[in-house]
Amino acid sequence: MTSIFLFLAGIGAFGGWWLAKQRLTARPWLEEGAAGEFPGTEALSIPAAKIGLGIFLAVVGALFALFISAYSMRMGMPDWRSVPMPRLLWPNTGMLIMSSVALQWGVVAARRDDLDVVRVCLLAGGAFSVAFLAGQVLVWRQLTDGGYLLAGNPANSFFYLITGLHGLHMLGGLVALGRTVDAAWRSVEPDRLRQSIELCALYWHFLLLVWLVLMNLLTGWADDIVAVCRALLT
């Protein structure tokens, strides 16, 4: 359970840092008066949707951290046989990086109000993402063709489960991206559009980060770290 522990410690540290700035040591019973007299206590200037996404990402992060915890506990059992990593994962990772870059480019373009570039970037981001998902499905087929079936070994089961869940999150993101593309074509308010693109980009960067961590875990490069973490708790 080390990874979820570390993850929550990170969340806790951030929460503590934020709370520390909220005048939690105030004596509200002595402070009568209107707003504005107590600096730093108003609502945040970040839009609600962005904070909402931030907290949602913390939830998704906890979900994957828990899977990683379960993975590292389970791989200590004697029946564990690692899955050989199909090479296709590399181009897939490339696709994911490209989609993230495209959306970041879209954010920059949206800040310049360059609607044409925004549209191209959004489409490119979507296309790379679809390519990533298609690539992941191909990886699955290669593995099943190679005899690495879901129930064959816990390592296989985790591989399908974790990549599948990551893919599902990407599919959910594609729905949001689709709505943003639609908004870009209907020329809604530039501010709203910019916010939607920023949210999409943030989500994609997050999924990329999660993927890089998962890649390390599934390919076995992180085995030493996992072993150290497990040793800490047992």
Added chain:
Amino acid sequence: MVDVPLGPAGAVPPTEMEDMELYHPKSWVTKYVFSQDAKIIAVQYSITALSIGLVALVLSWLMRLQLGFPGVFSFIDANAYYQFITMHGMMMVVYVLTALFLGGFGNYLIPLMIGARDMVFPYANMLSFWFYLLAVAVLMASFFVPGGPTGAGWTLYPPQAITSGTPGGQDLGIILMLVSLMIFIVGFTMGGLNYVVTVLQARTRGMTLMRMPLTVWGIFTASFMALLAFPALFVGAVMMLFDRILGTSFFMPAMVEMGQQLERTGGSPILFQHLFWFFGHPEVYIVALPAFGIVSDLISTHARRNIFGYRMMVWALLGIGALSFIVWAHHMYVSGMNPYFGFFFATTTLIIAVPTAIKVYNWILTLWRGDIHLTVPMLFALAFIVTFVNGGLTGLFLGNVVVDVPLSDTMFVVAHFHMVMGVAPILVIFGAIYHWYPKVTGRMLDDTLGKLHFWVTFLGAYAIFFPMHYLGLIGVPRRYHDIADMAFVPASAHTLNAFITVVALIVGAVQLVFVFNLIWSLYRGRRADGNPWHATTLEWQTPETPPPHGNWGKEQPVVYRWAYDYSVPGAAQDFVPQNQATIAHAAARPAG
């Protein structure tokens, strides 16, 4: 009367906050069924949760009938008994308490108490309820499928949860349970994001975090915890579903079932226990923290006294929230874990008693020399304090490994967690319903019926659960369908079991008085004005009662003070609402 301006506070700075954009329903269906108004969603959540609560109550009756009078009711066989246990536990913990505190009270109180017009994501909020309802429907459907619901115990421990010896293990029961939980978690995540972001972003002018009522602090902290804890249950549920349907071995060890070697190898049942309790322990506080918050407000209001140690109360809430994530394995002392592990978790468990005790002391000190009004909500709040202390103290026993190991599988544990997590929060829920019903409906609940409901419930709960501790101490095991023939169980234990069952039937029946009161008062109850308890918090200051869509009429309120200005020395009234700029002094009142 002279208004005394307080420093530069007299002038209100021009509004810098944009008013919220509101979705306006256009038809009856979007107004009352697929509503995006947090208040309607709150009522939907509450009615659904209370209905499920009644089902779970009947299940507990059936269990008690079997324990009190074993063999008399032939339809309660061992399978049925385990199914009742499982469904009763899961329904009460997740589908009643969590849903009622966060979905019900959270939705109703957060926007009103912080002066917002609605939740920040009303559409997601609506979806949250419909997901919850779907989860409930899936769960209830398991009563009607072949094989019936799962009988794995509410903790759903593998491998027995998905083997053929357990009711529903190889049928649809366990699948429906897991799917229902997953739907619930998805729905809750949508609601939880709303509660947290609304508190962060939609507070009205002047509502600093440290001016929020403790109810909002409690629900806010609990929502955040739930957002981080429920994924653990989700992960466990997905993996067990894979084990059950697709034949994987995440949790399933190599085992022989009915003389047959199963095609499973090496899975780890302990892994599930870790995941389950990583959710399960914070879950206790997800239920308790809103109860702590609500009870603070009830006590302060009905004792006409500012809450003692407000800052400490907030810090304790946050401290408990953080600590509750590092105590989970105290539910697993008997799982054969490393003794150093047990030592660590026993220590953290005992540490969590410190902030909890701070809260209890502060409630008692709030009552000290207060002007205590023994209204029905106050009675329930006081009963909560006593019950929570009782349940908490036995928790200190069980938190120690050496005491827990012999008591772990006895009725002592059942008595402990029912006191601390069953009865105590339910008392707060009742108190809160009596307290806020006038705001929701515009009418008061009947006082006499309320007192009848309170006394029978409170005394009855003690008559049920106090003797149960004793049963545990003499070694009566829990999770057993029939203890009639056990040599080590004395005859007196059977008499006590029969007594507990009779009381449980009475306490259950008196809940119907409560349901009757809810319905009768809706039409015949005494009309309530906007602020019948003379409370300070914003929800009592709405221009109309019940508050309409948008809550505040033309302008959102402005907050000038904290939530607990009761009995301020020299003030004309014994309460000063949060949105009142200046205190009218009694001494300055013109004579005659």
